[in-house]
Amino acid sequence: MVNQVHKFGGSSLSSADRFKSVANIILTHAQAGDCVVVSAAGKTTDTLVKLWQSYQQQDTQAIADIVLLLSNHQIALIEQLLIANAKHHALDLLETELSIITKQAKQGTLAEAALLAHGELWSARLLSAYLEQLNVSACAHDARQLFTLDAGQLQHANNQQQCLKAIETSKINVVTGFIAADLHGETVTLGRNGSDYSATLLARYCNAKKVSIWTDTQGVFSTDPRKVANAVKYARVCRDQANLLARLGNPVLHAKTLSPLKDTDIELVVRSSYDPQGSHTEIVKLGMSKQKRFLTTVNNVDLLIVDDLSEGEVAHVSQLIQHSLHHFEHEGEIYLLVPASATHQVANYFAGRANISESNLNGVAIIAPDQEVAPLGKQSEALLQTQSIQPRFTHYGEGYTLLLTDQVLESDVLSLLHDKLINKAQEIALIIAGLGNVGAEFMRQLPAQLARLSTDFNVKLVALLRSEQMLVNANGLDCESWQLQWENHASSYKQADLLSYIDTLEYEHKIVIDITASEHFSQLYSKLVELNCHLISANKYAGTASLSWYQTLRESLAQRGLHWRYNASVGAGLPINFALADLQNSGDKITRIEGVFSGTLSWLCSMYDGSKAFSDLVLEAQALGFTEPDPREDLSGRDMQRKLLILVRELGIELELDDISLSALMPDELSAGSWNNFIDNKARLDAFIEQHAQAAQQQNAALCYTGLLEFENNTLNAKVGITYVPKSEAVANLTPGDNIFVINTQWYNQNALVIQGPGAGKEVTAAGVHSDLYWLVQNIS
Ligand SMILES: Nc1ncnc2c1ncn2[C@@H]1O[C@H](COP(=O)(O)OP(=O)(O)O)[C@@H](O)[C@H]1O
Numbered sequence: 170m171v172n173q174v175h176k177f178g179g180s181s182l183s184s185a186d187r188f189k190s191v192a193n194i195i196l197t198h199a200q201a202g203d204c205v206v207v208s209a210a211g212k213t214t215d216t217l218v219k220l221w222q223s224y225q226q227q228d229t230q231a232i233a234d235i236v237l238l239l240s241n242h243q244i245a246l247i248e249q250l251l252i253a254n255a256k257h258h259a260l261d262l263l264e265t266e267l268s269i270i271t272k273q274a275k276q277g278t279l280a281e282a283a284l285l286a287h288g289e290l291w292s293a294r295l296l297s298a299y300l301e302q303l304n305v306s307a308c309a310h311d312a313r314q315l316f317t318l319d320a321g322q323l324q325h326a327n328n329q330q331q332c333l334k335a336i337e338t339s340k341i342n343v344v345t346g347f348i349a350a351d352l353h354g355e356t357v358t359l360g361r362n363g364s365d366y367s368a369t370l371l372a373r374y375c376n377a378k379k380v381s382i383w384t385d386t387q388g389v390f391s392t393d394p395r396k397v398a399n400a401v402k403y404a405r406v407c408r409d410q411a412n413l414l415a416r417l418g419n420p421v422l423h424a425k426t427l428s429p430l431k432d433t434d435i436e437l438v439v440r441s442s443y444d445p446q447g448s449h450t451e452i453v454k455l456g457m458s459k460q461k462r463f464l465t466t467v468n469n470v471d472l473l474i475v476d477d478l479s480e481g482e483v484a485h486v487s488q489l490i491q492h493s494l495h496h497f498e499h500e501g502e503i504y505l506l507v508p509a510s511a512t513h514q515v516a517n518y519f520a521g522r523a524n525i526s527e528s529n530l531n532g533v534a535i536i537a538p539d540q541e542v543a544p545l546g547k548q549s550e551a552l553l554q555t556q557s558i559q560p561r562f563t564h565y566g567e568g569y570t571l572l573l574t575d576q577v578l579e580s581d582v583l584s585l586l587h588d589k590l591i592n593k594a595q596e597i598a599l600i601i602a603g604l605g606n607v608g609a610e611f612m613r614q615l616p617a618q619l620a621r622l623s624t625d626f627n628v629k630l631v632a633l634l635r636s637e638q639m640l641v642n643a644n645g646l647d648c649e650s651w652q653l654q655w656e657n658h659a660s661s662y663k664q665a666d667l668l669s670y671i672d673t674l675e676y677e678h679k680i681v682i683d684i685t686a687s688e689h690f691s692q693l694y695s696k697l698v699e700l701n702c703h704l705i706s707a708n709k710y711a712g713t714a715s716l717s718w719y720q721t722l723r724e725s726l727a728q729r730g731l732h733w734r735y736n737a738s739v740g741a742g743l744p745i746n747f748a749l750a751d752l753q754n755s756g757d758k759i760t761r762i763e764g765v766f767s768g769t770l771s772w773l774c775s776m777y778d779g780s781k782a783f784s785d786l787v788l789e790a791q792a793l794g795f796t797e798p799d800p801r802e803d804l805s806g807r808d809m810q811r812k813l814l815i816l817v818r819e820l821g822i823e824l825e826l827d828d829i830s831l832s833a834l835m836p837d838e839l840s841a842g843s844w845n846n847f848i849d850n851k852a853r854l855d856a857f858i859e860q861h862a863q864a865a866q867q868q869n870a871a872l873c874y875t876g877l878l879e880f881e882n883n884t885l886n887a888k889v890g891i892t893y894v895p896k897s898e899a900v901a902n903l904t905p906g907d908n909i910f911v912i913n914t915q916w917y918n919q920n921a922l923v924i925q926g927p928g929a930g931k932e933v934t935a936a937g938v939h940s941d942l943y944w945l946v947q948n949i950s
C-alpha cells in the first residue's frame with residue numbers, strides 16, 4: 170500500500186550532495202511501497218528549454234554547447250553518486266540519449282515535450298540506482314506509462330489502474346514528475362512546475378494518505394523568503410489561498426496541485442529537504458485554517474484582452490504554453506495575465522480574438538481575506554508612491570489585488586510592502602498564567618497596553634490560567650470584562666489540556682506570561698518552548714532552576730528563535746535586566762553589583778530604628794501584604810539569593826543557586842517549625858536584630874540586608890546576607906521598600922551606575938511585565 174508520496178523538486182536535487190540528503194530523507198521518512206516523485210535536477214528543465222529554443226532558431230553552435238553542458242552536469246552527478254556497473258550503465262544510457270538528441274536536432278525531428286522529459290528521467294534513474302546502491306530496494310518508473318491524457322484530459326480510470334498495477338509494494342517507487350503520455354504514447358508535460366501535480370495525482374490514484382512536497386524552503390511563507398528577510402512561515406494555509414498563489418505564478422506550489430485532492434482526506438505538506446526536522450506548512454481544506462496575507466511577485470508578463478472565452482480554453486492554452494494562466498474580468502473586459510515569453514503563442518491560439526492591452530509588466534499581487542483586499546490595495550499604492558512607483562494597471566479581484574508596474578520590484582520595495590502590510594497582520598496570542606495580586610493588576614493595565622500595540626500589531630488574549638482553572642477563547646477574550654467571563658466560563662484543566670490547546674492555536678506567535686509564583690508552572694517551560702511559545706516571567710523559579718535544565722531551555726529557545734524576558738523577576742519594574750544587557754551590548758564589562766533586591770527586607774531594615782521591636786515590624790509588613798504569606802521566606806534571604814542568581818546568569822556566568830552563599834536575617838534555629846512557633850520565639854528574632862543593629866551603630870553604619878556579586882582577581886564572589894553599610898552610602902539611605910542596584914563596570918568604575926526605586930508593589934511589577942511584553946512584540950515582528 171502506498172502510504173505516502175514524497176516529491177522532491179529541482180531545488181532539492183541540485184547537486185550530488187543534495188541527492189545524498191534526499192536519499193537520507195527517504196531512508197528515514199519513507200517505507201516500502203511509497204512513491205518518490207522527482208523533478209529534473211536543479212535548473213535542468215530551463216537548460217532543456219534553452220536547447221529547444223536554440224533548435225527552433227536553428228542555432229547549431231548553441232545546440233552543441235547546451236548538449237555539452239547537460240552532458241557535463243549529468244556525468245558529474247553520476248560519477249559522484251554511482252559506482253561500478255551502475256555507473257557504467259548510467260553513463261552509457263546518457264551518452265546514447267544525448268546522441269539521439271543531437272541527431273534529431275540535425276534531422277529536424279526533435280519534439281519539445283520528449284526533449285524536456287529527459288530532466289525527470291535522468292533524476293528518477295539516478296536516484297533509484299543510488300538507493301539500490303545503499304541497499305534500499307527501489308525501482309524507477311517513467312510516468313508516461315502511468316498517466317495518459319486525451320486532448321489534455323487525464324484518463325483517470327485508466328491511469329488509476331496503471332498506477333495500482335505498476336507500483337511495487339515491496340520497493341521505493343521513484344517516479345518521474347512533470348511528464349505523461351497522450352493516447353498515441355507521445356510525451357506530453359503537465360506544465361512547468363508540474364511535478365507537484367504529478368505527486369498529488371499519484372497519491373489520488375494510489376489512495377495514499379499523505380503527500381510531502383520537499384523543497385528548499387521550510388514551507389509556504391507570507392512572501393518569498395529569499396527576497397524578504399522578514400517573511401513569515403505559516404503553519405497552515407488554506408487550499409484556496411495556495412491555489413490563488415499558484416495561479417498568480419508563485420512557484421512554491423503548482424497551480425493544479427490541489428485539484429486531485431478535492432473531496433479526499435489526503436494530507437498535503439510543504440517542507441524543507443534542507444532541514445527535514447524543521448517545522449512545515451500544512452495545506453488544509455477550506456475553513457480549516459484562517460485566511461492569511463501573502464505578497465507574491467509578478468515578473469515579465471503581458472496583459473491580453475480576449476473577446477470571449479469558452480469553457481476549457483484557458484486550461485488548453487496553459488497546457489500549450491506549459492504555464493499556469495490567470496484570467497479575470499476587469500471593467501467589463503476579460504483579461505489574461507500571460508508570461509511575456511508565451512504572448513506570441515497565446516495570441517496565435519486566439520487567432521485575432523486576443524489583443525495585447527499592456528506589455529512588459531512586473532509588480533506584485535497581494536492575497537488576503539476578502540474584506541482586507543481593498544484597503545490593502547490602497548495602502549500598497551500609497552506605499553509604492555513613496556518610492557516613486559506608479560502602478561500601470563491595478564485590479565481588485567476575489568481575495569487578491571494585482572498591482573502591475575513598469576519596473577521589477579526589488580527586495581527593498583518588497584520588504585517595505587511586506588513589513589507594512591503583511592507582517593502587520595501577524596497575530597500574536599497571549600496566554601497569561603497567574604491572576605493574583607500582580608496578575609490582576611497586569612490585566613487592569615492590559616487594555617491600554619493592547620491599544621498602544623494595536624496600531625502595529627494584532628495581539629489577542631487567548632487564555633487566562635490559574636492553578637486549577639482556565640478560561641480560553643482562541644478568537645480572543647475581551648480583556649476588559651475578564652472577571653465576569655472567568656466567573657461564568659472558567660473550567661478546570663489538566664496540563665495536557667493546556668498544552669494541546671496551545672498547540673492548536675493558529676497564531677504566528679504565542680507568548681506565555683508567567684505571573685505565578687509556582688515552581689510547578691515553571692517546569693512547563695520546556696514544553697511551552699517546544700510549542701514555539703515565547704516566554705515572559707515574573708516567576709523566579711525557571712531562572713534559578715538547576716544549571717543543566719536552565720541551559721537546555723536556553724538552547725531550545727535559541728534553536729527556535731524564541732525570546733524569554735524576565736525583567737520583572739528582579740527589582741519589579743526597575744529596568745535592571747535592560748541595563749545589564751545594554752551595558753554588555755555596548756562592550757562594557759560588569760565587575761560588581763551590590764544592592765538590596767528585596768522590597769520586603771528593604772522596608773524592614775529601613776523602618777527599624779529600635780523604637781519598635783523588629784518582630785512587630787514583620788507583623789505589620791505581613792498585614793500590609795508586603796511579605797510572602799510566611800514572612801520567613803523573605804527573612805531567609807532565599808528570595809534575594811534567587812534574584813542575584815538571575816542577574817549572575819544574565820551576565821552569562823554559569824552558577825547554581827547554592828553557589829551563592831547565604832546568611833538569613835533571623836537566627837537559623839527559627840527557620841524550622843510552624844509560624845506560631847516562630848511567633849512564640851519572636852524575642853529571639855528581636856534580640857538577634859538588636860545585637861546586629863548595635864554592632865552596626867558602633868561602626869557608624871546601618872544594618873542592611875544586601876546582595877553582592879564581585880570579581881576579585883578573576884574569582885567570583887556571590888553572597889547575600891546582613892551587612893553594615895556606612896551611613897554615607899546610598900544603600901544605607903533607602904526609602905522603605907526601595908530596591909537599589911549599585912553597578913560597577915569597566916567604564917562606571919570609580920563612580921557607580923545606580924538604579925534605585927520601588928522594588929515591589931503590584932503596579933510597578935505589572936508594569937515591568939508590560940515592559941517585557943512591549944519589547945517582545947516589537948522584537949518578534
Ligand atoms: N511564499 C513563498 N513561500 C515559500 N517559497 C516561496 C514563496 N514565494 C516564492 N517562493 C520561492 O519558491 C521556491 C520553491 O519553488 P521551486 O524552486 O519551484 O521549488 P522546487 O524546485 O522544490 O519545486 C523557493 O526557493 C522560494 O524562493
Ligand SMILES: N[C@@H](CC(=O)OP(=O)(O)O)C(=O)O
Pocket residue numbers: 177178179180208209214215288346347360361362363364365
Ligand atoms: N522540472 C520541471 C517540473 C517541476 O515541477 O520542477 P520543480 O519541481 O523543480 O518546480 C520544471 O522545471 O518546470
